[in-house]
Amino acid sequence: MTTAETPSLKSYCLDVAERAHRASRQLSTLSTEVKNRWLLQSADALLQHEAEIQKTNTLDLQAAAGFGLTDAEVDRLRLTSDRIAAIAKGLREIAALPDPIGQVIEGFRRPNGLQIIKRRVPLGVVFFIYESRPNVTADAAAICVKSGNAVILRGGKEAAHSSAAIVEILNKTAAEVGLPADAVQLVSTADRDAVGHFLGMHELIDVTIPRGGESLIRRVASEATMPVIKHYDGNCHVYVDRDANLDQAVEIAVNSKCHRMGVCNACESLLVHRDVADTFLPQIAAALAQHDVEIVGDPQTCQRVPAASAATEADWSTEYLGPKISVRVVDDLESAIEHINRYGSHHTDAIVTKDLAASERFTDAIDSAAVMVNASTRFNDGGEFGLGAEIGISTDKFHARGPCGLTELTSYKYVVNGQGQVRS
Amino acid sequence: MTTAETPSLKSYCLDVAERAHRASRQLSTLSTEVKNRWLLQSADALLQHEAEIQKTNTLDLQAAAGFGLTDAEVDRLRLTSDRIAAIAKGLREIAALPDPIGQVIEGFRRPNGLQIIKRRVPLGVVFFIYESRPNVTADAAAICVKSGNAVILRGGKEAAHSSAAIVEILNKTAAEVGLPADAVQLVSTADRDAVGHFLGMHELIDVTIPRGGESLIRRVASEATMPVIKHYDGNCHVYVDRDANLDQAVEIAVNSKCHRMGVCNACESLLVHRDVADTFLPQIAAALAQHDVEIVGDPQTCQRVPAASAATEADWSTEYLGPKISVRVVDDLESAIEHINRYGSHHTDAIVTKDLAASERFTDAIDSAAVMVNASTRFNDGGEFGLGAEIGISTDKFHARGPCGLTELTSYKYVVNGQGQVRS
Numbered sequence: 083m084t085t086a087e088t089p090s091l092k093s094y095c096l097d098v099a100e101r102a103h104r105a106s107r108q109l110s111t112l113s114t115e116v117k118n119r120w121l122l123q124s125a126d127a128l129l130q131h132e133a134e135i136q137k138t139n140t141l142d143l144q145a146a147a148g149f150g151l152t153d154a155e156v157d158r159l160r161l162t163s164d165r166i167a168a169i170a171k172g173l174r175e176i177a178a179l180p181d182p183i184g185q186v187i188e189g190f191r192r193p194n195g196l197q198i199i200k201r202r203v204p205l206g207v208v209f210f211i212y213e214s215r216p217n218v219t220a221d222a223a224a225i226c227v228k229s230g231n232a233v234i235l236r237g238g239k240e241a242a243h244s245s246a247a248i249v250e251i252l253n254k255t256a257a258e259v260g261l262p263a264d265a266v267q268l269v270s271t272a273d274r275d276a277v278g279h280f281l282g283m284h285e286l287i288d289v290t291i292p293r294g295g296e297s298l299i300r301r302v303a304s305e306a307t308m309p310v311i312k313h314y315d316g317n318c319h320v321y322v323d324r325d326a327n328l329d330q331a332v333e334i335a336v337n338s339k340c341h342r343m344g345v346c347n348a349c350e351s352l353l354v355h356r357d358v359a360d361t362f363l364p365q366i367a368a369a370l371a372q373h374d375v376e377i378v379g380d381p382q383t384c385q386r387v388p389a390a391s392a393a394t395e396a397d398w399s400t401e402y403l404g405p406k407i408s409v410r411v412v413d414d415l416e417s418a419i420e421h422i423n424r425y426g427s428h429h430t431d432a433i434v435t436k437d438l439a440a441s442e443r444f445t446d447a448i449d450s451a452a453v454m455v456n457a458s459t460r461f462n463d464g465g466e467f468g469l470g471a472e473i474g475i476s477t478d479k480f481h482a483r484g485p486c487g488l489t490e491l492t493s494y495k496y497v498v499n500g501q502g503q504v505r506s
Numbered sequence: 507m508t509t510a511e512t513p514s515l516k517s518y519c520l521d522v523a524e525r526a527h528r529a530s531r532q533l534s535t536l537s538t539e540v541k542n543r544w545l546l547q548s549a550d551a552l553l554q555h556e557a558e559i560q561k562t563n564t565l566d567l568q569a570a571a572g573f574g575l576t577d578a579e580v581d582r583l584r585l586t587s588d589r590i591a592a593i594a595k596g597l598r599e600i601a602a603l604p605d606p607i608g609q610v611i612e613g614f615r616r617p618n619g620l621q622i623i624k625r626r627v628p629l630g631v632v633f634f635i636y637e638s639r640p641n642v643t644a645d646a647a648a649i650c651v652k653s654g655n656a657v658i659l660r661g662g663k664e665a666a667h668s669s670a671a672i673v674e675i676l677n678k679t680a681a682e683v684g685l686p687a688d689a690v691q692l693v694s695t696a697d698r699d700a701v702g703h704f705l706g707m708h709e710l711i712d713v714t715i716p717r718g719g720e721s722l723i724r725r726v727a728s729e730a731t732m733p734v735i736k737h738y739d740g741n742c743h744v745y746v747d748r749d750a751n752l753d754q755a756v757e758i759a760v761n762s763k764c765h766r767m768g769v770c771n772a773c774e775s776l777l778v779h780r781d782v783a784d785t786f787l788p789q790i791a792a793a794l795a796q797h798d799v800e801i802v803g804d805p806q807t808c809q810r811v812p813a814a815s816a817a818t819e820a821d822w823s824t825e826y827l828g829p830k831i832s833v834r835v836v837d838d839l840e841s842a843i844e845h846i847n848r849y850g851s852h853h854t855d856a857i858v859t860k861d862l863a864a865s866e867r868f869t870d871a872i873d874s875a876a877v878m879v880n881a882s883t884r885f886n887d888g889g890e891f892g893l894g895a896e897i898g899i900s901t902d903k904f905h906a907r908g909p910c911g912l913t914e915l916t917s918y919k920y921v922v923n924g925q926g927q928v929r930s
Contacts, residue, residue, distance in 0.1 A: 107847070110871075111871060196885060196890075198892075203873075288904070307728075309733065309902075309904040309905075333928055334928060336928075337928035338928075445921045447531075449531070449627075450919065451919060452919065455921070456926050457620055457922055457925075457927045458929050461924075461929060462920070466929070468616055479712055479917035480629070480712070480713060480904070480905045480917065481733075483918055483919065483920075484920045493904065494907055495873075495875060495876065495907065495908075496875065496891070498876060498877065498878045498885060499879045500878065500880045500885075502754040502758065502880055503885065504757055504760075505761055505884040
């Protein structure tokens with residue numbers, strides 16, 4: 083772990099970024115074998131040092147009340163035996179994934195004999211800002227290093243001790259296997275200005291990935307001088323088409339909304355074709371009532387669902403992240419598409435339909451990272467997509483969209499092999 | 507062409523961006539057939555209206571002196587018959603390229619039966635800022651629209667009349683073939699503040715591409731609130747290894763430096779392994795002298811090349827864009843790599859060698875968009891790479907690196923087809 087021995091905050095940050103930059107140069111050509119050995123030995127070391135990690139974790143748990151954490155938040159902070167085992171398992175899973183670096187994306191020979199290869203390379207240095215769950219520390223470090231990047235970790239202060247203990251183990255293993263010492267650095271100061279300093283260093287840091295509340299992410303996106311992989315929010319929709327299997331629609335809407343309410347790919351808004359509103363709305367209202375989900379709706383919904391209250395214009399843009407949903411009756415497929423593209427956050431939107439043309443039109447016209455047909459919005463996830471690991475979900479169209487795994491942390495270079503060719 | 511009828515500059519810019527945004531929605535699902543018909547009919551229309559275009563071009567040529575253009579710059583502004591024919595030919599070539607939109611990048615089925623397809627989609631709206639050559643107007647419009655994007659063109663004021671005439675023809679053809687009217691818009695005001703307004707509109711504009719001098723590009727990169735595809739400069743190197751074929755090295759270095767001196771992929775700096783310095787330096791000095799290229803060098807170079815003067819530290823970072831080159835003798839391959847990664851602009855760097863290990867180490871370790879082995883740096887170019895069309899060359903690692911053609915102006919979405927799957 084890096085310590086703040088340098089005179090000022092800014093020079094401390096600069097030193098961290100420069101170390102990361104130098105480490106990234108070495109990492110870019112490091113063999114898969116060394117990276118995997120680091121992952122596997124780190125997994126072993128985490129298990130061996132379980133008792134010490136838990137002891138350190140106690141310091142965070144004791145401090146939690148002072149940070150005003152809720153019981154649920156304190157629980158997420160706790161590193162039980164099972165959770166440490168899960169972290170170790172996560173590292174092993176990342177070791178088992180194919181190394182994206184060196185992969186040839188394309189290769190061809192030009193008429194003049196030049197052989198051109200487009201080869202995957204790391205981005206360089208990742209600045210990762212995240213909230214308090216200490217397991218994310220190990221996970222993010224593993225994903226970044228496996229994809230050949232150095233990482234600067236800025237974790238939540240609530241998990242500071244636990245994250246430091248984990249990074250110490252990762253770094254000790256790094257020294258043993260020959261991974262650059264500064265491949266993984268944890269920012270050791272809680273000073274909020276440190277983030278601002280790092281966000282200005284676009285010549286040393288290649289990408290910033292913020293994870294957390296929308297206000298944090300907006301701050302990072304507006305201050306960052308380098309590219310940012312992010313999503314602000316997840317106002318996800320389920321649209322129940324005229325030709326939907328309504329039983330399936332209930333199941334998909336309930337799963338999308340209720341499977342886990344506090345996450346970005348949970349459904350926040352339900353659109354219902356007017357031709358099925360009479361039948362479907364009472365069904366879904368009853369099903370959502372079982373999960374204590376409050377309904378706000380447009381006048382047509384409120385007419386059919388006595389428990390619903392009137393939605394405001396602001397509701398259509400709101401990500402509730404809890405037991406509340408907005409519901410609107412729409413005239414047709416095109417109105418649904420217009421509503422979603424206007425109010426949604428381009429994250430995940432689903433249609434339930436048996437009509438092939440409706441499905442095709444919806445997937446073509448919806449401008450979102452993932453468009454689901456007859457499936458829950460909850461499937462927009464690196465694990466569910468089979469990426470093996472995920473550092474975030476992007477709603478941007480630039481560079482990476484949707485779940486971001488190892489490949490999304492890479493760039494490419496063109497390698498051109500000639501036999502003396504010059505341009506004429 | 508859009509005219510500035512709106513009350514204030516800002517509302518004019520907002521109107522242009524909103525039109526572009528709406529047009530981009532339509533363009534994203536427009537058939538390849540309509541886009542190609544627009545390209546082909548526009549090519550015909552440009553030829554048919556050749557006389558009018560040339561008449562309008564005269565206005566720019568007459569105004570050129572007032573802008574203080576050099577004779578060479580005035581010449582580049584001139585739309586001769588041949589140049590108009592070349593523009594039309596360029597549009598036909600872009601029509602002949604495969605449409606990237608709708609392309610399936612990846613597709614697979616998950617164990618739970620979900621079929622996941624990663625499908626190419628347009629970025630949306632491109633804000634393109636460029637200098638005075640009017641042929642770029644047609645070229646950029648064609649590349650953006652073929653890749654399903656709407657484009658806002660901000661051309662140099664020196665070519666304002668010619669660009670307007672070309673865009674008028676493109677828009678007239680758009681109306682005929684059913685392309686959205688605002689697919690191509692030319693910013694009609696010369697007010698420099700307009701650029702600042704557009705750069706703030708990240709919710710309407712998806713990417714900005716600036717082309718021109720380094721100061722313009724630095725301004726755009728620092729002000730833009732959306733991603734930027736760019737390169738600042740091209741400080742490109744040729745490294746002559748101990749095991750180089752020295753005749754080939756002379757040819758490659760001369761071609762890299764002298765084929766066209768004012769371009770970003772021209773060589774600005776030559777590194778020579780000390781073991782071949784005695785033989786090679788007099789040869790290359792003689793060859794460069796024939797092209798009137800001035801040499802600045804380190805002490806070891808100056809010892810061997812009487813005509814060379816001493817290079818300053820600043821020379822190693824300088825892109826001359828003219829008849830001057832910096833030359834340094836290096837101890838070994840690793841010193842060459844270190845020099846290039848430190849002083850270069852990560853654009854294009856070449857090694858001349860017969861040694862396989864040296865070639866592999868160089869291509870691995872050099873952190874540039876294109877790394878050439880035994881070939882001229884001048885080959886880093888969309889046309890030479892076979893992309894068919896190029897809107898710029900990126901030295902960034904994010905999204906697109908190297909020459910940017912149609913594919914680099916796209917993003918993707920995940921389309922997930924299920925049969926009622928929910929998450930458990």
